[in-house]
Amino acid sequence: MQTLVIVAHPDFDNSGTQNFLRASSAHLSQVQYHVLDQLYPDYQVDVARERQLLQAADQIIFQFPLYWYSAPASLKAWLDQVLQTAQEERLPDYQGKALGLVVSTGVAAAQFTAGRSEQFTLSEILRPYQALAHKLHLTYRAPLIISQFSHTNDLQKAQLLVQYQQYLTSFSDHFADQVRWLAQRLQDLASRNPEEPALAAVAATLTANQDHLDDLNQTIAMMKGGGSIG
């Protein structure tokens, strides 16, 4: 499963947030990074190439700082050109692919609500991307919001690293899938660190607990099914 991360940031190299995210995912072979402002500083997009990349990806991520309630202009220029079609031409079919958003904000997340400084929720502000996903038959994932990165401490950074890797490599926001993803990472870590037997034990426990939960869910589903037959 391939993830294409399309980054819009006018000063990518000097962004602490973007550097952190890039470093967090550099080792993930299934993730391709694509920084629009560096590739197309004059906003002239290579449409044929971009459409090929979109076709090859199973998941597309738009990653950007929120500038005046939407992505920087480079992403809009990319969208306008890549998705523009002649009258007789149809858009490529993106059904089955996922669209994720990784959005950093300078304002605290709590301000995005009625009555606070930003007045609207991020769900509302990001609605145009949800509408776009709907139009292109992409599955819209819950956005990953990174607020005030420069104020985060080391523990919060470590949590963000895990969240971000999970967001890029898992295509599901379901809790069960997230648990399995974590258990898999722990098992990998355990096999590389045999001197830390606790890692394998935690991974095994996570997996066993989730298997047990899945069994219970299946039993409940069967009971409900039986009830509707009887």
Next chain:
Amino acid sequence: MQTLVIVAHPDFDNSGTQNFLRASSAHLSQVQYHVLDQLYPDYQVDVARERQLLQAADQIIFQFPLYWYSAPASLKAWLDQVLQTAQEERLPDYQGKALGLVVSTGVAAAQFTAGRSEQFTLSEILRPYQALAHKLHLTYRAPLIISQFSHTNDLQKAQLLVQYQQYLTSFSDHFADQVRWLAQRLQDLASRNPEEPALAAVAATLTANQDHLDDLNQTIAMMKGGGSIG
């Protein structure tokens, strides 16, 4: 009262909608037109000049076709650059000015609702502009939506012309102000066409009716005020 119309359209000269709107407002001396894609084809905005224009305007209109649920990239590039401030610099104060949107859509207006093809309302899709107005202390006006202009007939075009002129020169969406605006236009027309006495009569009737409505509203307000004292 000065209105600055900031147009974002990558092919302004060949747009039927934009040509119609431009012609509809060409004679209005208080309206200044500003086509971003022609002024800044390379997206490099003259920030100092744009801020001067904003300061001089009493009303700012963003006028654009809806491309993938927001304005074309030229408006976003303009916003990113004109509103960007250094850490120590504060944004100019835009309090007391109005922000209007004139948005054309290729899709019928009725499709912008839950359950129909576009899934979301235009109020939702345009939320980032409302959030921007809120942030800059601009008064957000109800957007003027022009759907499927190429399918409109002559009567609809005439109505749009009046609506558009009103939107640019009146700063209020209140019904009473709109009636006075229309009556004023009719009186102007009557004084230039003395051979059409009906024009003056209609203008006088409109004004008299609105004066009567205003009197009634005042009486009701006084009665309510009296009630709360007694």
